Amino acid sequence: MLKKLISKPVDWMVYSVMGEKQRKQIGDMLSKKQKENITRLLNGKKFRERRKLKSLKHHLYNLGFTDQALKDIQKFQMETENNEIKRLISWEMSLWHANKNTFEGAKEAIKHLPEAAEGEQNRDQQRRIVIVTAECFGRLAHKEHAAELLKKQLDNAEHPDLYLALANLEDDIEERMKYINKAFGMYDLKPIGFKTDYSAATYDDLVTLSPDENDKVYEGPKVSVILPAFKAESGIRIAIESILSQSWQNLELVVVDDCSPDGTVETIMEYAEKDSRVKLLSTPKNSGPYTARNIAMKEASGEFITINDADDWSHEQKIETQVRHLMENDKIIANTSEHARLTEELTLYRRGTPGKYIFPNMSSIMFRKDEVLDKIGYWDSVRFAADGEFKRRLIKTFGQKAYVDLKSGPLSLPRQSVSSLTGSSAFGYDGFFMGVRKEYVEALEHHHNAATNLYYHFPQVARPFPVPEPMWPAREEKTEGWRYFDVVLAGDFRKKGTEHLYKINQLKKEYDRIGLVQLYEYDLDFQNDIEQDIRNAVDGRNVQMLVYGEKIKTDRLILKEPQLLLTWQKYRPEIIAENADVENLELIDSRFRDKVQNRLEAYFGIRAEDISDA
Secondary structure, eight states, X not given: OHHHHHHHHHHHIIIIISOHHHHHHHHHHSOHHHXXXXXXXXXXXXXXXXXXXXXXXXXXXXXXXXXXHHHHHHHHHHHOOOHHHHHHHHHHHHHHHHTTOSHHHHHHHHHHHHHHHTTOOOHHHHHHHHHHHHHHHHHTTOHHHHHHXXXXXXXXXXXXXXXXXXXXXXXXXXXXXXXXXXXXXXXXXXXXXXXXXXXXXXXXXXXXXXXXGGGXXXXXXXXXXXXXXXXXXXXXXXXXXXXXXXXXXOEEEEEEEOOOSSSHHHHHHHHHHHOTTEEEEXXXXXXXXXXXXXXXXXHOOOSEEEEOOTTXXXXXXXXXXXXXXXXXXXXXXXXXXXXXXXXXXXXEEOSSOTTOSOEEOGGGOEEEHHHHHHHTBSOOOSSSOHHHHHHHHHHHHHOGGGEEEEEEEEEEEOEEXXXXXXOOOTTSOSSSOOHHXXXXXXXXXXXXXXXXXXXXXXXXXXXXXXXXXXXXXXXXXXXXXXXXEEEEEEEOTTOTTSOHHHHHHHHHHHOSOEEEEEOOOOOTTOOOOSOHHHHHHOOSSSEEEEOTTOEEEEEEEEESOGGGGSSOOSOSOEEEEEEEEETTGGGSOGGGHHHHHHHHXXXXXXXXXXXXXX
């Protein structure tokens, strides 16, 4: 009874009154044991239902059970008697449909949004719901109604995301920019515009307006801006010009070409010949942006280092804002500024941040060069996703408070290309970790927890921990995109007592190249990562993790748990196997054996005659 009396107000305070930022701040302050104690206190029915929804989302987005998890979320919505849980489920259902960015998706999302809003007390969430609702009505060509919703919300409380949502509803570019600049004005940032007439304006014409020579700063710490470039001939001018026109003028721009086959180098040379602050370097062979960054970091002469992507525009005040923060706070090692993604059609785009257009830009990191090089060294030399790993090492080494995400407003407007809007890469990031990125996060966490030294050298002669092949700077030679493995072992490597480690050790005696495919069991109560013994067995050479987006051929597939095929999952590599050893097939109910057989063919190209009972 006492627990119930305490837990209700605590639950209400945490989930109804506090915003996401406040919950995160408190979470960062608590120890693991304190979090466990709070969890036990709140472990009532509502907490269990909230945890169930979280698990369903994990299975839907991270594990790839896009059919079953969606059905179970819909079923859960019908079964729960808790209005708050119903509201949360309605919100998730609306996002699932809205994020398809289609007419039909918007129609479906609007069916769920009213219930997501009903009874919601949290102001941040109220605003996000209104913004997503307006996005959907805008997609359905009901822009006037969408604008009414946003203006009504503005009457309650002004917020920059509401202005950006209104900007997206304007067909006239000049009117659109008025709303965008209202958002900038809330951060005391100079307005932005174009160096051409509005009628001809493109992303590459972006500029900061109201330039004033008196605002330029020529004294103070030197900043090295690293700009990796690959096939950036068409977009790199906007990036270079926005850096060279920064209010903080004491900088060098170190551009590293990653063996571009187009005219990228010639374009960079044009600027280097006119401005001595521009320096051109090159990678020995195409290796990805983090190798390029590391080459630049070796040559950088600035006290502070920061990054700018090759085709992204930066506001004139970006570097000065971050430099001054570091100058005024000598215990801060690194900071970031915020950004808002802008499409080539000059509309704001959100990715994985529902109802929010402005959010921290991890790639904008600015840090103290000498301290960082002395303690943690260089970026991980992978092809993508190393920003998060670098941040984790910074925080682990210098402490949580040494890394600050500034509430700066959108000091960068990264270009959201048409190609990235129409198709999501298997190796991309859509606001959640799946496939290769999920594997990378689990592998780095395993390494960070076990390693006594988190210093990374460059060149990286040996990897600090194994990563899947798509992340390697030097990719393998492939035959029409296919890689070959002697044997592939598929299973759920999160579970103890499945004898996977014993099997891997046996296979190592017989085969040179062993591939592991993580197939997940659909179990909402099971949230473990891959077992540590399996992690230790993966060396990245003889034993490799194979991930979604890869194409693999093998002579032999081994599957010890055929029940893993009962529930369809999306995030797995494409595999063609000549033969398969399927163990424990007799344990599958005869009613479901056809389904298992169909999945063997769909997942691995295995027909019934190719299967042997191991």
